[in-house]
Amino acid sequence: MSTDHDLGTILPGLEALYRDLHRHPELAFQETRTAATAARRMRALGFDVTEKVGVTGVVAVLRNGAGPTVLLRADMDALPIREETGLPWASRERSTDERGLDSPVMHACGHDVHVTALIGACELLTRRRDAWRGTVVAVFQPGEESGLGARRMLEDGLLERFPEPDILLGQHVSPAPHGTVAHCPGVLLGATDVLTVRLFGRGGHGSRPESAVDPVVMAASLVLRLQTVVSREVSPRESAVVTVGTLSAGTTPGAIPAEAELSVNIRSFAPAVRAKVLAAVERRIQAEAVAAGAPREPEIVPLYRLPVTANHPASTERVIAAHAAEFGPRAVHRTGPQSASEDFGLLAEAAARPSVYWFIGGTAPAVFARAVVAGTVERDVPHNHAPTFAPVPRPALATGVRALATAALVWLGPGTTEPGVP
Ligand SMILES: [Zn+2]
Ligand SMILES: [Zn+2]
Incomplete structure (x- = not known):
């Protein structure tokens, strides 16, 4: 599927949405504004939307004929960190956490990129509805940083109340050049x-x-x-x-x-x-x-x-091939296991279905290249959870939207075999 034209049409709107979400970050299980925004956008796209799944989670379902069910997951929460990016869309919000501590709040992990990219990918898929068959389940998950968000959604019937997924897909923005994707066919996170x-x-x-x-x-x-x-x-x-x-x-x-x-x-x-x-x-x-x-x-x-975030090797290879076709083979990298943890693995484990989770780049390639040459990537390229973490919105979103939509079409698109085959 060529996504260029549709992507160009929707990107300005997505960037405005991203800036709005970035200005209004919310801590774990307080994502009411973010959730309401996601729910409104998904309803406008024609999805069947259920709110308050696992406190503040949102599940949006689009049925488009017989075919596989693909679950796409984005996390929504921000962190108690004071933003120091100096960007015009920087957060000035404060909030009180569950222990009663007041703190500045910032989207320092880029979950605002994930929410916006998921909405964008779903918009691309709805525009090309005639090019695929199956069901999309878009999951906007609360509380990833607390380690409890996926569990709350599962306890609230995520896998019983909504179509059972054949494959689960998720992504995380990282301090790598935008336009690139990193995959690991096996255990990615501890x-x-x-x-x-x-x-x-x-x-x-x-x-x-x-x-x-x-x-x-x-x-x-x-x-x-x-x-x-x-x-x-x-x-x-x-x-x-x-x-x-x-x-x-x-x-x-x-x-x-x-x-x-x-x-x-x-x-x-x-x-x-x-x-x-x-x-x-x-x-x-x-x-x-x-x-x-x-x-x-x-x-x-x-x-x-x-649990570990363990990518299903054969499914990961299929996504790698699709991403190489979409972004060019030099933009798709292979990475080893990372020491961080994610609760995306809980969803795949509970569903007992294959899953694929990858990293998308969000940093300006020139900034990254300069730091690589100088040997100062750790110091000069702001990483997730740093008060200076600042993905470049439009290209980071373009990467996330293309990566997610392309991966979903591996299962939903023409040439797909019977449902359930990963
Ligand atoms: Zn994080
Ligand atoms: Zn994160």
């Missing part, structure tokens, strides 16, 4: 597990340790013992991280407290490594309590978990 652990001892007087079981000593020993999970049980060819992020116990120097609480953050890539690390962490927690003669077993509560 898994995260966060556990809250309570160790129970027996409280007593600080002068009489023989009458108590000291959870502070248990916790101290456990923190050190957890450091050996990765160093002694994970192969040097694999990788994982175990970090104890919080640790608290006791209220007064004169007493041995009754319990201690710590939170453990675990990062991994391979499912087998993840399972092994989780089991090893739990084994050490239980063993520490046994070793101390604790009166009760420890309590281990998973706070949240994000």
Whole structure:
């Protein structure tokens, strides 16, 4: 499908929409203005729109004959960061987060690019409705940065109330030259597990340790013992991280407290490594309590978990071929796994369907090329979550719209085999 003419027609409107969203960023689960905007635009395109799916999520469905169902996902939330781009469309908004902390707010991760590109891709698809068959499910997801947005939408029936997807597609803007796309046929982003652990001892007087079981000593020993999970049980060819992020116990120097609480953050890539690390962490927690003669077993509560974002290799190769045809082969790159996490993987895991997630460039190619030559990409090209992160709107949006529409047409377009075949 040649998208040039239609894209040129819709880009000015999309850029205006992007600037508006960028000026009005909203924190996780507060995306009411963004959601209302997306819902209005999608209704205008003829989609069947449902709002408040998973707090502030929006699901828009377009049925266009028999064929595969393609789920396209964009996240909507911004970050509690003060914008320092100096751009005319910079945010001056402030907001209060769920802990009651007031902070400036900024679209520092580029989710405004994602929302606008999804609306743009859907507009292209509706303009070319005669060129494809199937169903498009556009998902505007809240709270990606909180790690809870995809889960809230799933809990609210995303996969039961709306057409079941045959393939899930998503993308993220990155500090690479606009007009380029980066793919990874396999695990792209790591898994995260966060556990809250309570160790129970027996409280007593600080002068009489023989009458108590000291959870502070248990916790101290456990923190050190957890450091050996990765160093002694994970192969040097694999990788994982175990970090104890919080640790608290006791209220007064004169007493041995009754319990201690710590939170453990675990990062991994391979499912087998993840399972092994989780089991090893739990084994050490239980063993520490046994070793101390604790009166009760420890309590281990998973706070949240994000699976790896694992791209389906064969489906990814199909999108790579389509993107190479759309952007030119030199604009399509292959990348290795990144240490960040995403909750897009939760949607694919829950649907038990193949998924493809890729990066689109949003930076001016000249800025990027200069930094590459100088060896200063890390310093001179603003990255996601930096207060200076500023994708160049029109070309970044053009990249995102083309990438998403082209990928959707791999499944919806002519020449597609039967539904369900990834
Ligand atoms: Zn982010
Ligand atoms: Zn992001």
